[in-house]
Amino acid sequence: MGKLKAYKICFDGDRDVYNPGEVVSGYVLIELSEPMKCRGVRIKFEGEAYVNWIESEGSDDDRKSVSSWARKIYLDEVVTLWAHSGGENQKLPAGTHHMPYQLQLPSSGLANSFEGDHGYVRYSIKSNIERPRKSDPKTRAMFTVTGVQVNLNNVPEAIYGQRDGDEMTVCCLCCASGPITMTASIDRSGYTPGEKIKVNIDVDNHSSRSIPKIEATLIQRVKYTAYRGGNMSSPRNKYSKERVSTKSGPGCEPHDKSSWREQFLPIPPIPASGLADCPFIDILYALVCEADVTGTPFGLEVTLPIIIGNIPLQQVYGYDSNSVDYPPIPGGPAPSIEPHPLADHAQATAPLPPPPSYESLYSGQTSVMGANEPDDENWFGQQSFAPR
Structure with a gap:
């Protein structure tokens, strides 16, 4: 996309599995071939459980589609990583930028990451580069939360x-x-x-x-x-x-x-x-x-x-x-x-089983794209995900 060569959310230590109470940390990588007009770079931490399906009710001319849904929010926090107070003509300089972030996860109340046929529990980090009078470049990275351990x-x-x-x-x-x-x-x-x-x-x-x-x-x-x-x-x-x-x-x-x-x-x-x-x-x-x-x-x-x-x-x-x-x-x-x-x-009948390896779940990758994201030329983010 023109002057924006790379836009990515990275995790410290390439780690993307976290327990409740731990700190999620990393940086946003932005690579510009030339300066870009920019009001600010923001990051949003999101976590939610969401269930949804659509059913048809009635018959013939009275038939209609009815949505059933439920949602619970676990994380919803916006942080400004970079901002300039000099007005609309201020620019983010050319070059490679590493903008650090961190979030302290709650020690309780977080459900385990899950992807299913009719719902999910997802945790993500989203970022946007706010530009005057233009659409914002956006990116996203998913991460896994282990939730409550079943002992x-x-x-x-x-x-x-x-x-x-x-x-x-x-x-x-x-x-x-x-x-x-x-x-x-x-x-x-x-x-x-x-x-x-x-x-x-x-x-x-x-x-x-x-x-x-x-x-x-x-x-x-x-x-x-x-x-x-x-x-x-x-x-x-x-x-x-x-x-x-x-x-x-x-x-x-x-x-x-x-x-x-x-x-x-x-x-x-x-x-x-x-x-x-x-x-x-x-x-x-x-x-x-x-x-x-x-x-x-x-x-x-x-x-x-x-x-x-x-x-x-x-x-x-x-x-x-x-x-x-x-x-x-x-x-x-x-x-x-x-x-x-x-x-x-x-x-005792056997050696202790191997330690957790945090492999992707057997069900494989699931699309996490929003309705308009596939056609958005300003989209740089992760498109699919499997909890680990």
Whole structure:
């Protein structure tokens, strides 16, 4: 864009993941090939939870589109990085400018960054160069806030295993064949990303139908709550479902059996269960085990609820609060881990899982562009984002 060669928001240490209570800091980089008329350079810190969808109501000529939405603001602060008091003809000099910024995040009340089908929790830094009688160049950088940590040691049911089953009888030409049964079990109910769910499945097929495949899938279900026209007295819900991780295996022939023993389903980078401090979005997980039955529209299905946390179970790994050596987020404090009241170091079965790597979430990049930004020739900012 002419004289403006670069306009970018940078984070100190290339760090873009922050805990509540930490300081977000960096600088705005502006590179000019020649002086630019400028009233000021401003930066805005934004954080919000937003849920929205549009539905059609009525019929025929009375049909109309109705928006349901909800919003909660976490950050909304504007800071002037550079300003000149000499009037409209004052100019920002040519060359490269580094304009530092910093923001102290609140120590509580911030929801974890999240991107979903019908809503999100986003944190961003926006900047504009205010020019007289011309449109302002703009840029943006997104960052991740970790929000409330889910410590599985504080969730009593996380350590307990689960087991459940399903049964069906297949009819063939008015005659019922023998039943098909499936049982599924897991060693515990609470996990963190990077761990693996140990799955056992038994299928006993007394029917004349084959079962070509058995599948175990970690499902993420998200509940969104919004309000018709923003009216808080008219709540509405929408749900989405994502297959996070899947493992498949062979089934069995008629009058045969199939058994999975200690099959491990990996857990990719995913947000923790729930979404504390966000009243409009709730995240749930479940392990769904399925067995397809040939020639029928239905199969067997067993669902086992799963809790995803940020801090692993002490009882499983046998660590204590003084032995954990997780490095902090660069520039941030080390995570604290409270001892689990049921911890028994003799029951340690595995090394502590690897420390958090802050990879992008499995769902991938999401567009964060506003309605008019794609066509704005003065736009320099980030176009897509995935929380980490």
